[in-house]
Amino acid sequence: MNQSINPTIIPVGVVGLGLMGCSITTCLLMSGHPVVAIAPLPVDMETAEPRIREHLNKSFLEGLLTKSPEFYFQQLSITEDYNLLKDCRVVVECTLENIAIKKSVYGRIEAVVAEDAIITSNTSAIPISLLQREVRLPGRFFGLHWSEPSHTTRFLEIICGDLSDIPTAEWLYELAHFWGKEPTLVRKDIRGFIANRLMYAMYREAFNLVENGYATVDDVDRACRNNTGYWMTLVGVFRWMDLTGVPAYHTVMKDLFPTLSNQTEVPKLIDDIVKAGGKGVLNAQGFYDYTPEEARLWKETYEEFSYDIRRLALKYPADVVKKKLAEEAEEKDS
Numbered sequence: 001m002n003q004s005i006n007p008t009i010i011p012v013g014v015v016g017l018g019l020m021g022c023s024i025t026t027c028l029l030m031s032g033h034p035v036v037a038i039a040p041l042p043v044d045m046e047t048a049e050p051r052i053r054e055h056l057n058k059s060f061l062e063g064l065l066t067k068s069p070e071f072y073f074q075q076l077s078i079t080e081d082y083n084l085l086k087d088c089r090v091v092v093e094c095t096l097e098n099i100a101i102k103k104s105v106y107g108r109i110e111a112v113v114a115e116d117a118i119i120t121s122n123t124s125a126i127p128i129s130l131l132q133r134e135v136r137l138p139g140r141f142f143g144l145h146w147s148e149p150s151h152t153t154r155f156l157e158i159i160c161g162d163l164s165d166i167p168t169a170e171w172l173y174e175l176a177h178f179w180g181k182e183p184t185l186v187r188k189d190i191r192g193f194i195a196n197r198l199m200y201a202m203y204r205e206a207f208n209l210v211e212n213g214y215a216t217v218d219d220v221d222r223a224c225r226n227n228t229g230y231w232m233t234l235v236g237v238f239r240w241m242d243l244t245g246v247p248a249y250h251t252v253m254k255d256l257f258p259t260l261s262n263q264t265e266v267p268k269l270i271d272d273i274v275k276a277g278g279k280g281v282l283n284a285q286g287f288y289d290y291t292p293e294e295a296r297l298w299k300e301t302y303e304e305f306s307y308d309i310r311r312l313a314l315k316y317p318a319d320v321v322k323k324k325l326a327e328e329a330e331e332k333d334s
Contacts, residue, residue, distance in 0.1 A: 007032040007178050013085040013113075015105055016040055016094035017048035017078070020122065023150040024092055026055040029072040030065060030151055031179045036085055037078045040095060040105065048078050055151055062307045064151075082108045089114075090172070092144055094122040102126075103134040110136050118168060120144040124196055128161035129189045138163040142172060143186075145193055152306040154313060156181040161189050182318050198237070202228075208261035211269055217287045233313050 007028075014025045015038040025037050029052075037052075039045045056069035065072065077084060085091060091109050095101050102121065109119055120142045121131055132138035143159030156176050160169050169185060176183040186193050192200060206224075209215045215223075231240055241249050269287070278285035284295040317323075 005175055005178060007175070008034075010090065010175070011036065011088045013038065013088040013091040013109075014094060015082075015085075015091065015109065016122075017044035017051075018094070019051070020146060020148050020150060021094040022048055022051040023055060023148055024094060024122065024146055025076065026052055026059070026149075027146075027151040027179055028092075029056070029075055030059060032075075034075045035077070036088055037076060038082060038085065039078060039080050042080075045078065045080065052076065052078075055149070058303070058307070059151060064307075083112050085109060086112045086114075088117060090118045090120065090175070092120050092122055097123060097125055099126065099131070099134065102131060106131075106135045116140070118142065118172065120172075122146055125192065127189050127191050128159045128164070130161075132161040132163050139165040140168060142169055143189075143193065144172075145195070147195075149303065149306050151180075152310045154180065154182045154310075155195065156183040157186055157193050157195060158183055159186040159189060159193050204261050204263060204267075207267035207269055208263065211267060233309060234316050 011034045012028050013036045014021055014028065017025070017037055017039050021037070021044075025035055025048075028035050037048060039048060053069065053073065056065070056072055059065050060069045091113060093102060093105055093109070095105055102123075106119065113119070115137065118140050119135060121128070122144055123131065124145055128141070128143040131143075132141050135141050138161065141161060142164055143157065143161070145157035145159060147153045147155040156179070158169055158172050158176065160166065166187065169187070173183055173185045184194060190197070202224075206220045209220055210217055235243065273286060276285065277283070280286035281290060281295040281298050284290040284292050290298070
């Protein structure tokens, strides 16, 4: 990691202050950045401040902050004025997954930031190479794919489009370590990037199992929690196969792969929920039935879990074995 990078002297901007925009803003504040947070919608001016304050207060109680929440909040400007982005070296666009909306936002950002400022999108579905067509200087444009809540998770994908400047991407990769991330640098653009392509393959098979009567929604979730969820915080799919015996997976793949779903249509189960207005715990309508109280408690429980799992995960970083080897070597030398 490049220790010469100092987040406290790198102003950053966030455009879009929904749920994820607020947690991204919190993450950047916690890392020491001065942050300009732009509210494209008037409602964001009302909801952003209490959300970010709540994140900071909770993070303080959980021991994630070295100073008081108010210290970090003083580094934040919440505004509708895009002109305040003029000194930002990195800007994160976090608006709706709509190219026309994003194009409008990029025009307003590029009108005020410096020529060498980096512009990024938090898109999870639109190819970066496609979005690059909507900016004046495509070489400085990248994807930054976060996960919610962004201020507690280790996940971040940095995605290059066809025209992205690779050395700039590598600088972003170094900077992301100061955000508490174990980032992934995706050097070749592909729709969905890495995490979503893996996860949506799992989602598709989950729908296939439920819609064809092999299991219930709860059955699938329980199997996922108690198997995949048990090991994925420590290792990914390839390390897992190394740990548990590569030849066995080779044997299973030959027979299992031909039977997996390759459905290309949106599954009826989720289509029906969305058409009925379901948004999950946001409005207590989803794959499960919720009372308003249950929906509220599930949201709170997930937030609590995100802090607990962060503490556990930090005990096992990506280089955990290298660190153990170094410690053993030191013990032998002493």
